[in-house]
Amino acid sequence: MNRRDTLKALGLAAATGGALMLGSCNRGTTKNGAAHAGRQQLPGVTDVEHERNTKLAEMQFFSAHELATIGVLADIIIPADDVSGSATDAGVPDFIEFMVKDIPSYRTPMRGGLKWLDVQCQRRYGNVFAECEPDQQLQLVDEIAYPAKAKPEMAQGVAFFDLMRNLTASGFFTSEIGVKDIGYTGNKPGVWDGVPPDVLETYGFESAWG
Amino acid sequence: MISYQIKTNPTVYDAIVVGSGAGGGMAGYVLANAGLNVLMLEAGPFFDPAKDAMQLRWPWESPRRGASTVRPFGDFDAAYGGWELDGEPYTHAAGTSFDWFRARMLGGRTNHWGRISLRMGPDDFQPTDGVTEPWPITYDEIKPYYDRIDRMIGIYGTVEGIRNEPDGIFLKPPKPRLNELYIKQGAKKAGVPVIAGRGAVLTEALPGVDGRGTCFYCGQCGRACRVYGDFSSSSCLVIPAMKTGNLTVIDNAMVREVLTDEEGQATGVSYVDTRDLQEHAVRGKLVVLGASACESARLMLNSKSAAHPGGLGNSSGLVGRYLHDSTGASAGGFLPQLLDRKRYNEDGVGSVHIYSPWWGDNKKLSFPRGYHIEYGGGLHMPSYGFLDWVPGVNHLVPTKDGAQREQGGYGAALKDDYRRFYGANVGMAGRGTALARYDNYCEIDPTRVDKYGIPVLRFHYKWANEEVEQAKHMQETFREILHEMGAIVTSPFPGPETSYGLEAPGKIIHEGGTTRMGNDPKKSVLNKWGQSHDCKNVFVVDAGPFVQQGDKNLTWTILALSMRTAEYILEQRNKLNIG
Numbered sequence: 164m165n166r167r168d169t170l171k172a173l174g175l176a177a178a179t180g181g182a183l184m185l186g187s188c189n190r191g192t193t194k195n196g197a198a199h200a201g202r203q204q205l206p207g208v209t210d211v212e213h214e215r216n217t218k219l220a221e222m223q224f225f226s227a228h229e230l231a232t233i234g235v236l237a238d239i240i241i242p243a244d245d246v247s248g249s250a251t252d253a254g255v256p257d258f259i260e261f262m263v264k265d266i267p268s269y270r271t272p273m274r275g276g277l278k279w280l281d282v283q284c285q286r287r288y289g290n291v292f293a294e295c296e297p298d299q300q301l302q303l304v305d306e307i308a309y310p311a312k313a314k315p316e317m318a319q320g321v322a323f324f325d326l327m328r329n330l331t332a333s334g335f336f337t338s339e340i341g342v343k344d345i346g347y348t349g350n351k352p353g354v355w356d357g358v359p360p361d362v363l364e365t366y367g368f369e370s371a372w373g
Numbered sequence: 374m375i376s377y378q379i380k381t382n383p384t385v386y387d388a389i390v391v392g393s394g395a396g397g398g399m400a401g402y403v404l405a406n407a408g409l410n411v412l413m414l415e416a417g418p419f420f421d422p423a424k425d426a427m428q429l430r431w432p433w434e435s436p437r438r439g440a441s442t443v444r445p446f447g448d449f450d451a452a453y454g455g456w457e458l459d460g461e462p463y464t465h466a467a468g469t470s471f472d473w474f475r476a477r478m479l480g481g482r483t484n485h486w487g488r489i490s491l492r493m494g495p496d497d498f499q500p501t502d503g504v505t506e507p508w509p510i511t512y513d514e515i516k517p518y519y520d521r522i523d524r525m526i527g528i529y530g531t532v533e534g535i536r537n538e539p540d541g542i543f544l545k546p547p548k549p550r551l552n553e554l555y556i557k558q559g560a561k562k563a564g565v566p567v568i569a570g571r572g573a574v575l576t577e578a579l580p581g582v583d584g585r586g587t588c589f590y591c592g593q594c595g596r597a598c599r600v601y602g603d604f605s606s607s608s609c610l611v612i613p614a615m616k617t618g619n620l621t622v623i624d625n626a627m628v629r630e631v632l633t634d635e636e637g638q639a640t641g642v643s644y645v646d647t648r649d650l651q652e653h654a655v656r657g658k659l660v661v662l663g664a665s666a667c668e669s670a671r672l673m674l675n676s677k678s679a680a681h682p683g684g685l686g687n688s689s690g691l692v693g694r695y696l697h698d699s700t701g702a703s704a705g706g707f708l709p710q711l712l713d714r715k716r717y718n719e720d721g722v723g724s725v726h727i728y729s730p731w732w733g734d735n736k737k738l739s740f741p742r743g744y745h746i747e748y749g750g751g752l753h754m755p756s757y758g759f760l761d762w763v764p765g766v767n768h769l770v771p772t773k774d775g776a777q778r779e780q781g782g783y784g785a786a787l788k789d790d791y792r793r794f795y796g797a798n799v800g801m802a803g804r805g806t807a808l809a810r811y812d813n814y815c816e817i818d819p820t821r822v823d824k825y826g827i828p829v830l831r832f833h834y835k836w837a838n839e840e841v842e843q844a845k846h847m848q849e850t851f852r853e854i855l856h857e858m859g860a861i862v863t864s865p866f867p868g869p870e871t872s873y874g875l876e877a878p879g880k881i882i883h884e885g886g887t888t889r890m891g892n893d894p895k896k897s898v899l900n901k902w903g904q905s906h907d908c909k910n911v912f913v914v915d916a917g918p919f920v921q922q923g924d925k926n927l928t929w930t931i932l933a934l935s936m937r938t939a940e941y942i943l944e945q946r947n948k949l950n951i952g
Contacts, residue, residue, distance in 0.1 A: 205427070207424075207427050207451075207597075209453060219436070240783045242784055244788060246792075262437060304783060308783045329758065337755045337759075347755055349718040349753075351429070351718075352591065353590050353720075354590060357548030357549065358548070358551050373554040
């Protein structure tokens with residue numbers, strides 16, 4: 164089978180020109196892929212796996228207040244800029260809601276971390292984190308976002324923020340918005356012929372084999 | 374309605390093959406193509422990569438974005454299974470460890486493996502250092518089978534002329550990625566050779582092979598290939614064998630034991646349907662076990678009879694003994710020169726583009742044998758956790774404006790760091806020879822059964838000094854290469870308290886040795902054809918027959934040995950010696 168037949172077998176258009184996309188991929192159907200992923204049983208997903216996904220999707224772990232706080236934090240971690248939207252634009256809170264159900268060991272650190280944050284803010288500013296002024300929120304985040312310079316008494320907050328930051332980055336950069344932002348251009352049929360010549364030149368390599 | 378009677382199939386098959394991975398698939402393929410009426414039993418469901426592969430899915434099509442919560446290598450990985458299976462436990466002797474990966478599906482673990490296809494060399498079959506026993510066969514005896522596997526299944530690589538890393542019949546190899554060019558450079562300075570990878574991927578059409586597409590470079594072999602562009606037992610062996618009309622596959626069939634007559638000859642097998650728990654018996658003139666090294670050993674040990682009181686074919690007492698995996702250790706970092714790199718599609722193939730074959734001189738080293746190195750990194754498809762490393766290292770290099778950054782952070786600056794560091798990572802992993810030892814073994818746990826009532830395995834496995842010293846050498850080598858290529862090392866140097874990052878036995882998923890072959894029936898389970906010394910119509914074709922694996926991933930050797938065993942079966946049938 165040659166490459167053309169290969170692409171035909173995949174149900175794809177001719178390799179020249181135009182975007183190649185699998186008919187069954189739902190790219191571009193929703194702004195927020197997280198809300199829909201897992202609802203439909205994809206080919207190759209086993210019944211047991213699908214049941215698990217469905218059950219998790221139907222559960223609700225975070226309260227409305229917790230989810231709102233997650234949204235504020237997520238957008239502090241990944242705000243909109245001139246390249247792309249924010250974490251909440253990419254559906255990060257829904258993703259985090261799913262992940263803590265999927266990985267139960269995240270539940271207490273996340274729930275407790277959010278509460279820790281609220282208690283800190285209530286003591287300092289008389290308000291829970293989500294209700295604080297933006298500059299108050301950033302003041303607190305500054306104390307837990309930099310592990311090397313954080314005060315020892317903030318260590319629990321640092322650990323929570325670390326988890327929150329990782330979940331936010333995962334959720335954002337694996338969304339449609341985030342994949343586009345980070346510039347991943349693969350996941351489609353093509354031909355790999357080594358590092359492009361201009362890139363070889365940039366880095367001073369003489370040939371594709373180095 | 375479940376009948377509590379055992380249902381017996383009236384057909385007497387010419388051969389019953391247990392398992393559908395590399396070994397079972399090849400045996401089934403050869404026997405069915407020779408016109409035998411073959412029955413194949415697979416413990417998991419049917420799986421056809423053309424329909425069931427998760428290839429070309431986007432991360433957001435998984436609710437967990439490809440995290441490894443459900444499948445150990447993530448949601449898109451092709452393997453149904455893992456180190457833990459619900460209702461199918463295994464146990465350990467105190468103070469020992471072994472992680473047993475099982476894929477329950479047509480094609481077994483060949484659906485998701487790395488497609489790294491290395492031949493074992495002359496010294497792997499006939500060691501010159503006296504550390505482990507020789508195989509009853511030589512490289513020269515196996516070479517014709519390796520050659521035929523190359524032509525039949527397809528492998529890319531380059532002819533290098535390295536004595537113990539034998540060349541094959543190669544398709545063109547994929548060119549290196551950008552980080553791999555730096556690896557080549559750094560490794561050269563560190564005195565470590567780097568050559569083109571050797572992978573079971575069709576980088577060009579394979580002469581004489583129909584029904585398989587060529588690689589279109591999505592880099593996702595681990596998800597299984599919808600155009601059969603790589604080797605899976607399902608796509609290349611079992612499904613084509615079914616088309617001969619001579620191979621019947623029963624899926625969801627967990628084999629309980631091999632049935633024998635009064636003389637101790639195999640008459641068939643019994644199995645349980647994993648969906649309705651109905652018990653079945655099927656009859657065959659001979660039985661070929663390819664259930665995986667440990668699963669085949671378990672089956673033999675569980676098949677006790679008056680003629681085989683210690684388990685089928687176990688008069689030597691060696692079934693389950695000499696269990697060995699590969700060693701494994703890894704390190705990583707990032708290349709500051711690749712920060713803010715230009716974006717382009719470098720998915721490449723899903724197997725390795727480059728690797729380092731073993732280069733060391735053991736006379737100067739504190740351990741026998743060696744390891745090869747596999748490399749990773751680059752602009753890969755985003756998936757769960759792929760940027761977690763960035764906030765931990767973003768302070769190690771100045772910002773674009775030359776300013777000093779604090780570790781961690783948030784906001785626009787951090788968002789930009791994620792973009793900046795993406796694709797600059799580099800990783801390497803050693804895969805080395807773990808010695809086959811009598812004292813590392815699996816046996817039947819006398820007190821435990823799985824959910825089907827089948828007695829389970831208990832493992833006894835400990836690393837020894839040879840493996841630990843090898844891991845230490847790996848870590849030192851990795852650091853040298855990373856340093857020479859100008860990388861910033863981000864993985865801490867693991868000390869003796871963690872055996873230098875040596876992975877637990879079983880983690881590399883290269884286990885073999887449990888039904889070793891040999892010429893002396895007292896010192897081996899099988900003869901040099903993979904035939905049981907005690908029971909002439911029982912054969913083993915997975916990695917159980919391995920006397921000692923080299924630092925070469927097992928699959929190509931499993932395929933070659935299984936082809937050889939299957940052809941021996943045909944020859945013996947013609948001579949009316951068996952079945």
